[in-house]
Every structure is written in C-alpha cells, then in structure tokens.
Amino acid sequence: MNYRAIITDIEGTTSRISFVTDILFPYAKAHLPAFIQREQQQPAVAAELDAIRRLLGQPAASTDDCIAALLDWIAADKKLTPLKTLQGMVWQHGYQQGHFQGHIYPDAAAQLRHWQQQGIQLYVYSSGSVQAQQLLFQYSEAGDLRPLFSGYFDTRIGAKQEIASYAAILQHLQLPPNQVLFLSDVAAELDAAAKLGIATVQLIREQQAPSQHQRAENFYQIEVQ
Incomplete structure (x- = not known):
C-alpha cells in the first residue's frame, strides 16, 4: 500500500457537489456576461474568447455570440477549457469579495x-x-x-x-x-x-x-x- x-x-x-451546482455555477452565470464585456480586451480573456471561436468553428463570432455559447455550456455542464478558465476568473472576484467560501x-x-x-x-x-x-x-x-x-x-x-x-x-x-x-x-x-x-x-x-x-x-x- x-x-x-x-x-x-x-x-x-x-x-x-451542491457547492458547485448551487453556488458557483449560478454565480458564474449571473456575472460572466458583464465580466467578459468589461474585460474582453485583457489578453487572458481575449485568448479564451479566441478559443471559444475555434470551438464554435466561427472565427468571426462576436463577443455576444461567445457569451451566448458560454451560457449554453454552463446550462449543459460542459467540461470545456475556455469555459472553466473564464468561470475561474469570475469566481476569483466572488471569493475575494467574500460572497462565498470554498x-x-x-x-x-x-x-x-x-x-x-x-x-x-x-x-x-x-x-x-x-x-x-x-x-x-x-x-x-x-x-x-x-x-x-x-x-x-x-x-x-x-x-x-x-x-x-x-x-x-x-x-x-x-x-x-x-x-x-x-x-x-x-x-x-x-x-x-x-x-x-x-x-x-x-x-x-x-x-x-x-x-x-x-x-x-x-x-x-x-x-x-
């Protein structure tokens, strides 16, 4: 052994499991759109948006298109790296603000x-x-x-x-x-x-x-x- x-x-x-499904996922769903609109020019966020476009097969997809895809993926609990990375960025704010603990x-x-x-x-x-x-x-x-x-x-x-x-x-x-x-x-x-x-x-x-x-x-x- x-x-x-x-x-x-x-x-x-x-x-x-409910910590993720009842707290983290709803928080990301509520805050992700505004976060992306606000931070989309930041290199780390822009790189994930490009990754979303590649997954969609739509190189010219708009930011709104990417946000819509992310919300669909959250609803379907997709295990996709760009989604998980962007969720992590949003959750960081929630943790730091004391909105929840792990x-x-x-x-x-x-x-x-x-x-x-x-x-x-x-x-x-x-x-x-x-x-x-x-x-x-x-x-x-x-x-x-x-x-x-x-x-x-x-x-x-x-x-x-x-x-x-x-x-x-x-x-x-x-x-x-x-x-x-x-x-x-x-x-x-x-x-x-x-x-x-x-x-x-x-x-x-x-x-x-x-x-x-x-x-x-x-x-x-x-x-x-």
Whole structure:
C-alpha cells in the first residue's frame, strides 16, 4: 500500500457537489456576461474568447455570440477549457469579495493535512480549471489549504474518463502506478485510472451508485499505509 502520491477529485470527493451546482455555477452565470464585456480586451480573456471561436468553428463570432455559447455550456455542464478558465476568473472576484467560501468536508481537510505531514505528495485533478481549484482551497472553510498540494491538473491534461489523461499524470509524477492512489466519486474516472494500475477509492458521499472499486464514506476510512 504505502502510497507516495494521492490524487483527489473535488466535487463529491473533498467537497459537496451542491457547492458547485448551487453556488458557483449560478454565480458564474449571473456575472460572466458583464465580466467578459468589461474585460474582453485583457489578453487572458481575449485568448479564451479566441478559443471559444475555434470551438464554435466561427472565427468571426462576436463577443455576444461567445457569451451566448458560454451560457449554453454552463446550462449543459460542459467540461470545456475556455469555459472553466473564464468561470475561474469570475469566481476569483466572488471569493475575494467574500460572497462565498470554498466548501470542504472536515474529514477531507483533516486527512489531507495528516497525509501531507506523513510525506505523501498530494495532487488535485478536477474538470474545473487549476485556477478554480486553487481558489476553492485558498478560500476554503478550513482556511488556506494550498500549501498541502504539490500540483494541480485540469482538462488541459485530458478528460477525466480517458486513460491517456492518467498516463500523462503518471509521467508528470514520475512514479509507478501502484504507488499512486486516486480518489473520486465517479466510477468511470476510477475505471480509467485503474486500467493503468493506479489504486482507486470511490467516495460515497451523496448516495452515488457504488462500483467495483474500494469504497469509503469519508477520508477517515481510506487506508494509505
């Protein structure tokens, strides 16, 4: 067992799914249009608007067209990098203004601290952008947890249900798969990781359908040594 690295998902794993669906998504939907209209000339925002045009196959799409596409993608919960990146920019304002704090289960915060103190490297892999991940942990209800993590992965490394994504992560970690543990509530993500020999645990936080993977109701039940 003795894992040298643990990779954790966020939604349904360290944090309530409803924090994203009931707080973050509506906030982004409400504030994204004005944010883009205001900041569209900023290089970081302009680059994401160009990426949206490429996804749409419409090089001449207007800013309003891009905003309409983003709102459609939010409604459909699309895991698209430009959307996730722009959402992260909007959420940063919300966190900094104190409009909300990042939810994290107390058992997750406690065990992440414990594992890091044991010398285990901790990583995050979520469909949300790296910026959004860091904001959630920086402004979490348990304080700034960013120092616990050695790195973050998002959709830039690949989709979470694709085996190639986990191969790329292993390449980055430079560890054999049997020394890496992946935590998620989604069976299809765990399936992809397990096919490479990565150890897996499925979190059953909110009545998720159980799978063949080892299961835990909280982080205290996860054995790492």
